[in-house]
Amino acid sequence: MNWLYDFNYLTRSIHESLAETFEPATVTIVEMALAGLCFMILFALLGLVLVYAERKVSAFFQQRLGPMRVGKWGTAQTLADVIKLLMKEPLINKNADRFLFNLAPYIIMIASFMAMASLPFAKGLQALDFDIGLLYISAVSSLGVIGILLAGWSSDNKYSLIGAMRSGAQIISYELSVGLSLLTIVVLTGSLQLSTIVESQANGWWIFKGHIPAVVAFIIFLIASTAETNRGPFDLAEAESELTAGFHTEYSGLKFAFFFLAEFANMFIVAAIGATVFLGGWMPFHIGGWEGFNNIMDYVPPLFWFFGKVSFLIFMMMWFRWTFPRLRIDQLLTLEWKYLLPVNLMNIVLMAFLSLMGWHF
Amino acid sequence: MEEVIQDKDLESKEYFINMGPQHPSTHGVLRLVLSLDGEIIRKVEPHLGFIHRSIEKMCEHDVYNQIVHLTDRMDYLSCHINNEAVCLCVEQALQLEIPDRIKVIRTIIGELTRLSSHQLWWGVMGMDLGAITSFLYGFRDREMITDIFEETCGARLTMNYNLPGGLMFDIHPNFQKRTKDFIAHFKKKLPEYDTLLSNNVIFRQRTKGIGYLSKEDAISYGVTGPTARASGFSCDVRKHHPYSGYDKVQFKEILDTEGDCYARYKCRIAEMWESMSIIEQLIDNIPEGPHKVPTKAVIKLPKGEWYQKVETARGEFGVYIISEGQKSPYRLKFRSPGFSNLSALDHMARGCKIADLVAIMSTLDLVIPDIDR
Amino acid sequence: MKSIINYFKEIFSGLKSLMQGMKVTGHYFTHPKEIITQQYPENRETLKMFERFRGEVVLLHDENNEHKCTGCSACEVACPNGTIEIIPKRIEVEGRKVKAIDQFVYHLQMCTMCGLCIPACPTDAIVMANTFEHAVFDRSKLTKILNKPGSKIMDGIK
Numbered sequence: 001m002n003w004l005y006d007f008n009y010l011t012r013s014i015h016e017s018l019a020e021t022f023e024p025a026t027v028t029i030v031e032m033a034l035a036g037l038c039f040m041i042l043f044a045l046l047g048l049v050l051v052y053a054e055r056k057v058s059a060f061f062q063q064r065l066g067p068m069r070v071g072k073w074g075t076a077q078t079l080a081d082v083i084k085l086l087m088k089e090p091l092i093n094k095n096a097d098r099f100l101f102n103l104a105p106y107i108i109m110i111a112s113f114m115a116m117a118s119l120p121f122a123k124g125l126q127a128l129d130f131d132i133g134l135l136y137i138s139a140v141s142s143l144g145v146i147g148i149l150l151a152g153w154s155s156d157n158k159y160s161l162i163g164a165m166r167s168g169a170q171i172i173s174y175e176l177s178v179g180l181s182l183l184t185i186v187v188l189t190g191s192l193q194l195s196t197i198v199e200s201q202a203n204g205w206w207i208f209k210g211h212i213p214a215v216v217a218f219i220i221f222l223i224a225s226t227a228e229t230n231r232g233p234f235d236l237a238e239a240e241s242e243l244t245a246g247f248h249t250e251y252s253g254l255k256f257a258f259f260f261l262a263e264f265a266n267m268f269i270v271a272a273i274g275a276t277v278f279l280g281g282w283m284p285f286h287i288g289g290w291e292g293f294n295n296i297m298d299y300v301p302p303l304f305w306f307f308g309k310v311s312f313l314i315f316m317m318m319w320f321r322w323t324f325p326r327l328r329i330d331q332l333l334t335l336e337w338k339y340l341l342p343v344n345l346m347n348i349v350l351m352a353f354l355s356l357m358g359w360h361f
Numbered sequence: 362m363e364e365v366i367q368d369k370d371l372e373s374k375e376y377f378i379n380m381g382p383q384h385p386s387t388h389g390v391l392r393l394v395l396s397l398d399g400e401i402i403r404k405v406e407p408h409l410g411f412i413h414r415s416i417e418k419m420c421e422h423d424v425y426n427q428i429v430h431l432t433d434r435m436d437y438l439s440c441h442i443n444n445e446a447v448c449l450c451v452e453q454a455l456q457l458e459i460p461d462r463i464k465v466i467r468t469i470i471g472e473l474t475r476l477s478s479h480q481l482w483w484g485v486m487g488m489d490l491g492a493i494t495s496f497l498y499g500f501r502d503r504e505m506i507t508d509i510f511e512e513t514c515g516a517r518l519t520m521n522y523n524l525p526g527g528l529m530f531d532i533h534p535n536f537q538k539r540t541k542d543f544i545a546h547f548k549k550k551l552p553e554y555d556t557l558l559s560n561n562v563i564f565r566q567r568t569k570g571i572g573y574l575s576k577e578d579a580i581s582y583g584v585t586g587p588t589a590r591a592s593g594f595s596c597d598v599r600k601h602h603p604y605s606g607y608d609k610v611q612f613k614e615i616l617d618t619e620g621d622c623y624a625r626y627k628c629r630i631a632e633m634w635e636s637m638s639i640i641e642q643l644i645d646n647i648p649e650g651p652h653k654v655p656t657k658a659v660i661k662l663p664k665g666e667w668y669q670k671v672e673t674a675r676g677e678f679g680v681y682i683i684s685e686g687q688k689s690p691y692r693l694k695f696r697s698p699g700f701s702n703l704s705a706l707d708h709m710a711r712g713c714k715i716a717d718l719v720a721i722m723s724t725l726d727l728v729i730p731d732i733d734r
Numbered sequence: 735m736k737s738i739i740n741y742f743k744e745i746f747s748g749l750k751s752l753m754q755g756m757k758v759t760g761h762y763f764t765h766p767k768e769i770i771t772q773q774y775p776e777n778r779e780t781l782k783m784f785e786r787f788r789g790e791v792v793l794l795h796d797e798n799n800e801h802k803c804t805g806c807s808a809c810e811v812a813c814p815n816g817t818i819e820i821i822p823k824r825i826e827v828e829g830r831k832v833k834a835i836d837q838f839v840y841h842l843q844m845c846t847m848c849g850l851c852i853p854a855c856p857t858d859a860i861v862m863a864n865t866f867e868h869a870v871f872d873r874s875k876l877t878k879i880l881n882k883p884g885s886k887i888m889d890g891i892k
Contacts, residue, residue: 061759062762162715233563239491242716319759323759324563328717427812513786553758
């Protein structure tokens with residue numbers, strides 16, 4: 001049962017058993033393939049679970065039951081949807097730029113795959129542990145906007161183009177807030193390596209240890225990351241009541257499914273970053289001095305802690321989406337440049353000051 | 362020789378975009394041709410006729426009893442009030458004396474219709490602005506009203522409860538109790554509407570100062586209903602030319618001077634409170650009497666012209682009958698509020714963004730079959 | 735200084751209004767008992783329409799397969815859409831030739847459920863039924879003949 005708490009045992013044993021039979025070069029290739037397979041499975045599972053969760057959560061917010069027909073409580077609904085999407089005809093506009101049109105969904109998928117690679121799921125369960133992990137994630141996760149821009153441009157549809165342009169303006173500006181709010185915590189950790197950030201929260205999560213500025217940074221992160229994933233109330237790129245479906249108006253079938261899946265994967269990724277940086281990643285909840293309580297918390301495997309925190313953040317995002325009206329594009333930019341960014345800058349100075357004086361826990 | 366890029370080459374050009382006839386926020390089959398500069402609207406050109414069913418022409422071949430049910434299909438959200446307008450016009454021509462019971466029941470059901478229309482509008486307005494949850498909440502409360510209609514009138518939407526000279530049936534025994542239950546329920550839920558949308562900072566930002574319509578413009582475009590009253594144009598037919606039971610009840614005409622989307626929104630929310638107060642005044646005081654005045658099976662109007670206007674949920678609805686003494690009208694004209702309200706859209710939307718156009722359209726509360734007829 | 739205070743005031747009042755909105759939706763999320771969904775085909779047994787609900791026109795028959803329709807065509811005249819079509823025939827009653835219905839044709843696809851035919855009927859032969867599941871796979875199935883085969887008019891109805 002040790003592997004549940006430290007995945008290093010598991011990965012090491014796999015590596016050793018492989019090393020016994022294969023040459024070192026082959027071992028590397030096999031291990032990479034294994035990791036890739038794991039991520040693909042995770043991706044598919046995430047899509048299935050999150051789409052179902054979104055539909056159920058939104059239904060409960062709206063006093064509905066949501067999907068109830070396919071399977072018990074509609075649990076197989078997403079599976080049925082996937083089958084439907086696979087059987088759909090992939091339509092392409094007559095005047096669309098076929099190459100870019102086909103390329104766009106893959107770029108979005110690749111961006112979210114790359115970002116997922118460096119997430120620390122549990123102790124030792126991390127594909128890539130860079131020393132610049134946080135920078136890498138925030139760089140890679142904003143690659144998705146290229147896919148959105150390509151999709152809007154190549155669709156030969158004015159609605160798509162407007163949606164894509166909105167999305168470009170939105171993601172580029174909100175990238176700033178996400179980065180700065182994460183930097184607020186990096187001031188405390190002194191490292192961009194995700195595993196180090198998690199380890200540094202063994203005696204308390206940063207949101208508690210960093211008190212006021214950390215909480216402010218967390219709120220800003222929540223807002224900005226919701227905007228970065230193009231979800232309501234910031235779903236201007238789709239804005240179904242204005243632009244019908246925005247950048248993916250012309251997509252159908254599997255390619256539409258890719259956009260859909262990437263949206264949910266991105267939601268998972270930003271929630272995972274938030275959980276890692278602010279809420280201690282896979283670290284259990286500890287209260288200083290309460291030894292008994294802390295020991296009980298330690299019994300819960302880190303994987304559960306990680307996914308619990310992530311699902312809490314995802315739930316918050318869903319709550320936002322199903323409560324608020326959508327912003328207008330100029331208000332969206334006003335919110336970023338006139339409110340979030342100045343507050344963020346002040347906050348980071350405050351955090352630096354606190355850190356300098358040692359006024360955090 | 363190198364080509365010199367001129368400044369005029371870099372200027373942005375206006376482009377056109379077709380909003381509708383199939384578009385989520387045109388609420389039906391309205392086609393708007395937008396002339397855009399980036400996201401800024403330069404011109405809006407509505408194209409109508411996608412759901413034209415020539416109701417006015419059909420009326421020239423139907424007897425007066427049959428005309429009533431066609432008006433259900435125009436502004437289906439205030440169908441009872443439309444029916445009432447035709448009936449009132451025919452009754453006016455026949456110089457029928459209508460008993461108080463019929464008047465009061467018509468008023469109550471008319472106000473319930475207005476409430477249900479405004480509830481649906483509220484939900485759809487939220488949905489247009491991206492808050493999909495409000496749509497479901499609006500429909501939840503509207504469901505209770507449609508239940509009342511179904512029990513008393515026999516249908517949920519196209520009720521056809523009026524006849525020239527009275528009502529199809531008397532009210533159902535449960536009618537009063539159900540209506541009182543609904544009022545009690547809705548008085549608790551209406552403040553929730555305010556919390557969810559009216560006070561929401563995003564909603565306020567989206568609607569305040571958007572789509573300004575001055576009082577003068579409202580009058581010159583012929584805008585009526587809550588849309589005009591939000592601009593300060595006192596045009597409530599219930600107040601100025603009371604029909605049915607409206608001269609017996611106390612109610613305020615909601616007026617605002619702002620003239621923007623938020624004022625129109627507030628106006629409708631306040632009208633819901635007024636409608637509830639009207640119903641409360643009448644529900645316990647329904648006088649006894651017949652539910653129908655005996656008329657001939659086939660009504661023939663004398664030669665002449667009559668006009669009757671009523672206040673629907675969208676504004677002033679008029680029925681103009683020219684009779685040559687036959688059993689069908691020689692010509693029948695409906696003055697629909699949606700058509701005139703739509704004409705002000707271009708004026709209001711110029712210089713706004715696409716997202717604002719959606720907000721303006723939803724505060725105009727357009728029902729497309731009402732515009733096309 | 736005042737503008738700075740206003741700036742923060744704006745942020746906090748905005749956040750507060752958002753929180754209040756979330757409280758409303760959160761309330762419904764945590765109270766699943768208030769869910770209003772009716773699961774329609776499952777609740778078919780318990781689903782009861784109101785008695786006045788206008789679903790379709792039916793010609794009432796009693797247990798002897800007799801109806802009250804005299805074939806007077808009053809409903810046909812009252813109908814605004816040509817939904818009802820009475821095909822009459824002549825039958826011999828007590829040595830006299832009397833008008834009766836051969837077929838009472840009802841075009842459901844044209845019916846607007848206005849209910850004008852019901853009060854028009856002098857013998858109360860037709861009523862509006864509560865059925866509402868009218869969907870069929872073939873349009874021709876919507877044209878119904880309301881008098882049952884072999885049915886005849888009740889005694890004493892003129």
